[in-house]
Amino acid sequence: MRTLVIWGAGRIGRGFVAGLFHEPGWRIVFVDIDRALVDRLNSQGGYTVFKARKEGIEKARLEGGFSALHTSDADALRRVFSEEGLMLDIAVHEPKLAEVADMLAPLFAARAQAAAGPIDVMMNVNMAGPDAAFTRLMEARLTGEALDYFQRRVGVTGIAAMCISPVATEAMLAADPLAILNNAWPEQAIGAPQLKGEPPALPHVRLSADVHAEETRKLYTLNMAHALCCYLGVKKGYATVIQAVNDPALRALIGQALEEASLGLSRAFGFPAEEMTAWRAAIMGLLDNPTIDDNLPRLGADTRRKLSRADRLCGPALLCVGAGGQPAAIARAIRAGFDFEHDDPGTAYVRGLVASQGLPEAVRAVCGLTPEDGLYHLILNAETE
Secondary structure (H helix, E strand, C coil): CEEEEEECCCHHHHHHHHHHHCCCCEEEEEEECCHHHHHHHHHHCEEEEEEEECCEEEEEEEECCEEEEECCCHHHHHHHCCCCCCEEEECCCHHHHHHHHHHHHHHHHHHHHCCCCCEEEEECCCCCCHHHHHHHHHHHHCCHHHHHHHHHHEEEEEEECCCCCCCCCHHHHHHCCCCEEECCCCCEEEEHHHCCCCCCCCCCEEEECCHHHHHHHHHHHHHHHHHHHHHHHHHHCCCEHHHHHCCHHHHHHHHHHHHHHHHHHHHHHCCCHHHHHHHHHHHHHHHCCHHHCCEHHHHHCCHHHHCCCCCCCHHHHHHHHHCCCCCHHHHHHHHHHCCCCCCCHHHHHHHHHHHHHCHHHHHHHHHCCCCCCHHHHHHHCCCCC
């Protein structure tokens, strides 16, 4: 029996990753900072996952095969992390990653002291380069034998998956407070070359020769399209993805932006043109799902991160420029992002920067661009209406 620790029992960890590993020969241990959630998971012993496909919503149950620990349960965590054959999936939002690294450092140190075998970490964090970011955080916190153990015996891989999981409806949560709503995405790819331990042999966990290329393609197409829908759709008074994609002008702009991203991705990673054509159609299919009409502000929040140089908008735009293209549609989304209002700290920072220093300086600071970059001028001159 092998154990998967899912650090973060939220919608992705609980509703997507757990289902992939809920198979014979595996047990799941959720770890979360929310004591009420941990207690409810342990008391209920199961929960409902509503799988929303275009043709309708299917109700499934995940029963048994898991337990949950609070992040303060130090002794129990040490026992779990002493197991051989252990795998770890980190499923948190990017701003919480440093806190997770703080909590994991003593657990990796304990494995090092015990001369434990390898452990592989899967990064379900929706950002550019989550594996590299996590590695930097851990290496800054470990020394001596613990650092040596981490560098030699801990595999860290990004993942590729297109699970879309907005908050479940009030009716779903009334029937089951642990209910999850997602788009029934069937698999998660992980990087085979990055693994240090025995790879999981599971029907819905796929080993990829280049997971970095796959996760970048997902971020630079699906997440790019979501951000475009938000920043330009909100300006038209839309509240959801379906409203945005049903607007003919916005739909055409999404298609143009996906073509711009495809040009850069094909040049950077070698994706064939015909494969990218099919990929763009798949992305539009995900956006067109009426049973999972996602909330635009959720998709656009934290503009400080989402407008940064390597993230979902500037990243594909820069690849497009590098391939000889002009990412005019993506530039419009970036420019509109600087107008987006939300109550999260990242967006408040961006809006404050625009108000105090002006748009050109905000583009420099947030996007990491200078007047020497062609994209810088495309953004400043872009139309947003």
